Amino acid sequence: MDNFYGRPEGRMIYVDDQFSQAILICHFLFPSEAVTKVFEEKIRLKGIRRFRIIIRRHHRIPIVPEKLQAIAPTKKELEDRSETTVELTSKLSGYYNKDNKLQPELIDKLIKCSTTHYEDFSACADGEGCDLYLDYWVNEATKLAFQYYFGEAAGESEELNKAKSALNLFQAFQILLTLNNYQVNEATKIELYQSNSLYLNETIPTPASHERITLIKECELSKYDVNEGLYVKSLSDGEHQLLHTIGLCLLYRHESAIFLLDEPETHLNPNWRASYISTLRAALEADESTSKVMREVLLTSHSPFIISDCRKENVLVFKKDDSNKVTCERPEFETFGASVNAITMKVFGQTETIGDYAMNTITDLRQRLEAGEDPDLLIKEAGKKLGDSVEKVIFVNQALNKKEGR
Numbered sequence: 001m002d003n004f005y006g007r008p009e010g011r012m013i014y015v016d017d018q019f020s021q022a023i024l025i026c027h028f029l030f031p032s033e034a035v036t037k038v039f040e041e042k043i044r045l046k047g048i049r050r051f052r053i054i055i056r057r058h059h060r061i062p063i064v065p066e067k068l069q070a071i072a073p074t075k076k077e078l079e080d081r082s083e084t085t086v087e088l089t090s091k092l093s094g095y096y097n098k099d100n101k102l103q104p105e106l107i108d109k110l111i112k113c114s115t116t117h118y119e120d121f122s123a124c125a126d127g128e129g130c131d132l133y134l135d136y137w138v139n140e141a142t143k144l145a146f147q148y149y150f151g152e153a154a155g156e157s158e159e160l161n162k163a164k165s166a167l168n169l170f171q172a173f174q175i176l177l178t179l180n181n182y183q184v185n186e187a188t189k190i191e192l193y194q195s196n197s198l199y200l201n202e203t204i205p206t207p208a209s210h211e212r213i214t215l216i217k218e219c220e221l222s223k224y225d226v227n228e229g230l231y232v233k234s235l236s237d238g239e240h241q242l243l244h245t246i247g248l249c250l251l252y253r254h255e256s257a258i259f260l261l262d263e264p265e266t267h268l269n270p271n272w273r274a275s276y277i278s279t280l281r282a283a284l285e286a287d288e289s290t291s292k293v294m295r296e297v298l299l300t301s302h303s304p305f306i307i308s309d310c311r312k313e314n315v316l317v318f319k320k321d322d323s324n325k326v327t328c329e330r331p332e333f334e335t336f337g338a339s340v341n342a343i344t345m346k347v348f349g350q351t352e353t354i355g356d357y358a359m360n361t362i363t364d365l366r367q368r369l370e371a372g373e374d375p376d377l378l379i380k381e382a383g384k385k386l387g388d389s390v391e392k393v394i395f396v397n398q399a400l401n402k403k404e405g406r
Contacts, residue, residue: 021216022173023247030166044224051219058129060085109149176214237267249283261299277309304343311336375403
């Protein structure tokens, strides 16, 4: 705990839904043309109005035995909780130098950027610590404050500066939100690292709201065509998913990285599914400088729209046989620009273009046709019951042929 952990130790990051609000805040505090284009055109978001950060500064964890032995505390010190435990956010606060000037660290910077803040000592029974409330009303002054404390000047372009600054702020949030995992003990970590189970998420304890170190709350957005502000939580599942996945790629668009996206289109409407790859490309190719950055995207999907925007040399089709053996191969046809129906049939093995229940209706009509019922009546019934589809056209043609005695 002696080392300052104001930045993530490694480059690997797993971004779950608790990061969604942090991603939005970072982008709207450092808005760039690339971000504005995606968020305005797709979701009609103008920006962020306000948000609150709560940091609980009274959770203590024991100092590990090896560290405690190195300190060699006296018996009296061992009885003192402050000597044998450490408050989790203590290393994220600055200090005053010999000239009594504050040398700010992460939490101090967030306080300096806030519109207002206060400390609630009633949350801690023994009086050792408090809940820190930071409220932000987002205006130009707020953005300038964040620019001063979290801004990065890469020097190449204004777009690059804003991208680096947004990522710098996101990494600060990453540190604070990662502290919410403080309850995961060593035994659980070992189980996670060594387990082959598919149910690992159930192994990690989810702390209750009052037990979390960091909370981002009351994040209110402004949206075109909506007079009142709306909370992030009120966005649809599809809007959440698009903001989360594309927002993440926008944050790291200037970084050499591999993006692992697991079915990022599952909650999107058909229009957004069809445009997902083009939106992703627009996010990663925001300006000329991003073309020099080495990035790869590994994406799993069951959507023919996604595959239709990918060259066949970039597509792998996984199959499982009756013995559960999994194999993968590249498609034998050009997937880029192929129709959704062609991909559905050739890649996913789905020969019908309609649902099973509707297909059963056509099968029933066909059986009645073969049993000798009047073709004209069956065609009329099909017209009433069924919408337009290839399967309906095929049945009508079969009925007409039957009528003409072919």
